[in-house]
Amino acid sequence: MNILLINPPDSGRSIPEERYGITSIKQIFRGEPLGLEELAGNLLEHSVHLVDLKAEPDGLLTALQEHTPHVVGITGVTCEANTVVQIASTIRATFDAIIVVGGIHASNDPNFFNRREVDYIVRGLGKQSFSELITLLDKGTENQEVLPRGIYRVTPGKALALKQTPATQADLVEERPPSFNLVQPYRDHYILEKLGIRMGFVASAFGCPHACSFCSIAGQTGGRYLVRSAQAVVRDLALLQDIPVIRLVDANTFGSIERATALAHAIIDAQLNKQFLADIRSDTVVRHPEMLQLWKKAGLRAVIIGFEAIDDSSLLSMHKANKAKMNTEAIAILHQLGITIVGDFIIDPDYDEHDFDQLSHYLQNHPIDLPMITVMTPLPGTPLHASLRPKIVNHNLDYYTLTNAVTPTRLDEHRFYSAYAELIAQSHRHAHI
Ligand code: B12
Ligand code: SF4
Known part of the structure; x- marks a missing residue:
């Protein structure tokens, strides 16, 4: 399958800046999207690309056109959650791809993403479970089988039936390193x-x-x-x-x-x-x-x-x-x-x-x-x-x-x-x- 992993752009708003013109409080940090590289490390049987919108803010449409993904995976922390939904909505309006959201906000507040713009929500480490989901989607049997642990199909308008799923050592998939090569074009950032x-x-x-x-x-x-x-x-x-x-x-x-x-x-x-x-x-x-x-x-x-x-x-x-x-x-x-x-x-x-x-x-x-x-x-x-x-x-x-x-x-x-x-x-x- 063609999979596109998306790191959202710098997000977040600042009350001191917007209301009082104080610009020194908002912080901007830089770094590679290791979570997505880890996921890609366990998807070696597929064609995976990664677009880092923090390093390349205008890169989304080009990445979608070039890679025509069957599945997109988007990550995000809490202040990026609205941006993640906007990205999902843009994709939904123009491309026919399955949209999966994971990361720290999806793990802690999964119901936030329980909406039409998204197809699946992944809680927790995801390195093993996302790969299992991709296999089900690839085989076309996702509808007939139980979803991998920590993965939820969205049910807009109805709260997700959440289960406790503590991670295990197997979820680390240690034998497979992150695909560091996917961010090579962005290394200078x-x-x-x-x-x-x-x-x-x-x-x-x-x-x-x-x-x-x-x-x-x-x-x-x-x-x-x-x-x-x-x-x-x-x-x-x-x-x-x-x-x-x-x-x-x-x-x-x-x-x-x-x-x-x-x-x-x-x-x-x-x-x-x-x-x-x-x-x-x-x-x-x-x-x-x-x-x-x-x-x-x-x-x-x-x-x-x-x-x-x-x-x-x-x-x-x-x-x-x-x-x-x-x-x-x-x-x-x-x-x-x-x-x-x-x-x-x-x-x-x-x-x-x-x-x-x-x-x-x-x-x-x-x-x-x-x-x-x-x-x-x-x-x-x-x-x-x-x-x-x-x-x-x-x-x-x-x-x-x-x-x-x-x-x-x-x-x-x-x-x-x-x-x-x-x-x-x-x-x-x-x-x-
Ligand atoms: C590195 C890091 C960053 C990097 C992020 C690199 C990037 N993605 O671009 C940088 C430096 C840019 C950054 C920035 C910020 N960060 Co930061 N960051 C971290 C840190 C230290 C490590 C994250 C990491 O790489 N973990 C290792 C990877 C392998 O794990 P992971 O990201 O969780 O990913 C795994 C799973 O979550 C899952 N997964 C992740 N994404 C997806 C997507 C899909 C589709 C699927 C299926 C699964 C999946 O699979 C991965 C592999 O197992 C964490 C603390 C921590 N230890 O986690 C804080 C943390 C995530 N950051 C935090 C914060 C608050 C911020 C900032 C808001 C700081 C600020 N004040 O500006 C900004 C937000 C960016 C912005 N303004 O838009 C908080 C988030 C809290 C929250 N709930 O929002 C954390 C938890 C630290 C804290 N203080 O508590 N951060
Ligand atoms: S729970 Fe652990 S990671 Fe979080 S603040 Fe406390 S000591 Fe740090």
């Missing part, structure tokens, strides 16, 4: 912007052993934490031969110390000569500094840590299962090891001037190389969304970029975004990674 260096993505783990209330990662694996073998990860790294910096895109690369240690050894032995960026929790840093030392030897250049908040009561309310003291200790350990810290913080729409001052003071007094500050956002499908639902005033998913307040701000809204912008300006003054 995937750079670490500050340094102008090419950066590639590799996945080594899926899901997370924790369950923070605001986080949508649980939807990716149905709540499970799954790791790939060191051999499979090293194989993928070696495939990205000419790429010097690799972002391990896992939500938590170090959720299994045993596997993370084995992976560091395997990377060292393979002499790949690459540098890495990876996500880690602060309590893992504090409990396992020796593992970080090993990873430093393996090429770990920077870690991304969800510090989220500066006091225990806020961490508790987020179900972060961590302490502010751990954050401070982790900063000292990483500093000593010479590992760059990218630190995520979440400001609450309920913030008053005092809260902004306290966070500002914390950032001035802790050596975090690049603080990343987002607004607490109730992403559909998360426990936070369930608890904040009655307070949500903005339901347009275009604004769910994690840089807009979709619940009311305690401060005057203009003041809230001005204080937010000041915090970003202050924290980025000395930023470097």
Whole structure:
């Protein structure tokens, strides 16, 4: 079959920009659509193409005309969900293709895509199940057989009959690497912007052993934490031969110390000569500094840590299962090891001037190389969304970029975004990674 995989263009809207002319808050990141490359890696019996509309915003119609797909697969995060529907609608109006939607928003909020513009919704990892769906469609027997796990045929006007489908090791299809070659034409777009260096993505783990209330990662694996073998990860790294910096895109690369240690050894032995960026929790840093030392030897250049908040009561309310003291200790350990810290913080729409001052003071007094500050956002499908639902005033998913307040701000809204912008300006003054 001809299959076209589509990465949506940069999406998302900005309240501070639209209402107050504050342009410094909206973020734009770059990187390869690894999820789609992973899917393609398990569709080798078919003719698969990929169009990355982030790198080539006008590429959709040409891609459709050139590849005349029988099936299109579209991915998307929450702030891209409306754009995904628009793309599906454009395709529906002009081409006769089966339209499948998957990714993090489809996994967490599948009913959003339960509409006429779409044919199938895929929840979870999809690498195995999507390939099985394609086989059924290819044979023309899809109507007579039970759909693969996590896949739903749309039933517009009637809620989907959802089932819990936790992912298993088999869903990783480790033996088949991502089709990195599909994004070759776009490689120059995937750079670490500050340094102008090419950066590639590799996945080594899926899901997370924790369950923070605001986080949508649980939807990716149905709540499970799954790791790939060191051999499979090293194989993928070696495939990205000419790429010097690799972002391990896992939500938590170090959720299994045993596997993370084995992976560091395997990377060292393979002499790949690459540098890495990876996500880690602060309590893992504090409990396992020796593992970080090993990873430093393996090429770990920077870690991304969800510090989220500066006091225990806020961490508790987020179900972060961590302490502010751990954050401070982790900063000292990483500093000593010479590992760059990218630190995520979440400001609450309920913030008053005092809260902004306290966070500002914390950032001035802790050596975090690049603080990343987002607004607490109730992403559909998360426990936070369930608890904040009655307070949500903005339901347009275009604004769910994690840089807009979709619940009311305690401060005057203009003041809230001005204080937010000041915090970003202050924290980025000395930023470097
Ligand atoms: C890499 C990454 C990016 C890349 C995305 C590259 C791309 N697609 O173009 C970049 C840097 C561009 C990016 C941008 C953003 N990101 Co981002 N990103 C990630 C990260 C770290 C990894 C994603 C990844 O590659 N995973 C590995 C792949 C293999 O897994 P996957 O994408 O889930 O795909 C698998 C399945 O979901 C499924 N699947 C996926 N798509 C499809 C499609 C079909 C048809 C099928 C069948 C299956 C399927 O199959 C894949 C293989 O198993 C995640 C966190 C995480 N660990 O997941 C955050 C994450 C996805 N990002 C997030 C956010 C918020 C953003 C931004 C909004 C940030 C911002 N403030 O601007 C922007 C959105 C882009 C925009 N403005 O339009 C959130 C999303 C939360 C949500 N529910 O919306 C996450 C979860 C991080 C977080 N903070 O919680 N991001
Ligand atoms: S530790 Fe990180 S990835 Fe895991 S649930 Fe919490 S925020 Fe999500």
